[in-house]
Amino acid sequence: METLSAIIAGFSAMSVWEYVAVALSMAYLLLAMKESLWCWPAAFISTLIYTLMYWNGALLMESALHFYYMGMAVYGWWAWRYGRQNSTRQGITSYTVQRHAVVIAATTVVALVAGYIMDNYTHADYAYLDSLTTCFAVVTTYLVAQKVLENWLYWVVIDAASIYLYVAKGYYPTTVLFVFYTVMAVAGYLRWRAQYQHKSTTGTAYA
Numbered sequence: 733m734e735t736l737s738a739i740i741a742g743f744s745a746m747s748v749w750e751y752v753a754v755a756l757s758m759a760y761l762l763l764a765m766k767e768s769l770w771c772w773p774a775a776f777i778s779t780l781i782y783t784l785m786y787w788n789g790a791l792l793m794e795s796a797l798h799f800y801y802m803g804m805a806v807y808g809w810w811a812w813r814y815g816r817q818n819s820t821r822q823g824i825t826s827y828t829v830q831r832h833a834v835v836i837a838a839t840t841v842v843a844l845v846a847g848y849i850m851d852n853y854t855h856a857d858y859a860y861l862d863s864l865t866t867c868f869a870v871v872t873t874y875l876v877a878q879k880v881l882e883n884w885l886y887w888v889v890i891d892a893a894s895i896y897l898y899v900a901k902g903y904y905p906t907t908v909l910f911v912f913y914t915v916m917a918v919a920g921y922l923r924w925r926a927q928y929q930h931k932s933t934t935g936t937a938y939a
Contacts, residue, residue, distance in 0.1 A: 749785065750903065753778045753785070754905045754906060756774045757778045757909055758912070760774040761916070769813060779799075782794075782795075785903075786798060790857045791858070791862050793846065793863045793866035794865070797865075797869055824879050824927055824931065825879055825881065826880065827880055842867050843860075843868070844860065844863070846866075846867060847859045847862070858900065861896070862897065868886060871886075872886040881921070885917075887914075891917060
């Protein structure tokens with residue numbers, strides 16, 4: 733009962749800006765599913781809010797990650813607005829277990845080094861977990877751009893770890909958003925896997 737009261741109090745104490753960021757993040761996902769150009773302004777504004785919020789909350793790597801997402805939102809707007817006529821349709825691909833092992837090992841090493849620096853030379857909280865989720869999110873964003881099937885499995889782990897991080901920091905509305913993201917990542921993997929398997933059997937290309 734005390735835990736429930738603490739969560740309710742946490743929701744009540746949250747800044748209106750966090751609610752705006754959550755709403756815009758959900759809008760981004762829905763608009764992107766419809767291939768609407770307006771998903772990118774929603775992404776830019778939401779990530780701008782999160783960049784400032786995480787910096788103030790001493791989650792420095794999360795802040796840096798969302799600054800990176802801001803840049804990707806600008807690039808996404810440009811690519812969809814001006815680069816679409818030059819784009820090519822790319823099908824879903826799948827990495828081997830060995831290739832994923834290399835990606836995971838290399839990213840983990842970089843994250844641990846970043847976590848050590850953050851833990852010893854900055855005011856960061858949860859420095860190692862923050863660095864792990866950030867470094868893997870950067871890599872996984874690349875996997876999304878390359879339409880690698882397993883990117884969704886990476887997101888499941890990243891989002892689940894982020895849920896713990898945000899609960900610990902008291903970012904309850906964002907926690908709800910990442911629960912939603914985790915469920916959507918599972919659904920995304922199942923959908924892409926079905927498309928990939930269909931492509932493998934019929935030779936049909938998917939964008």
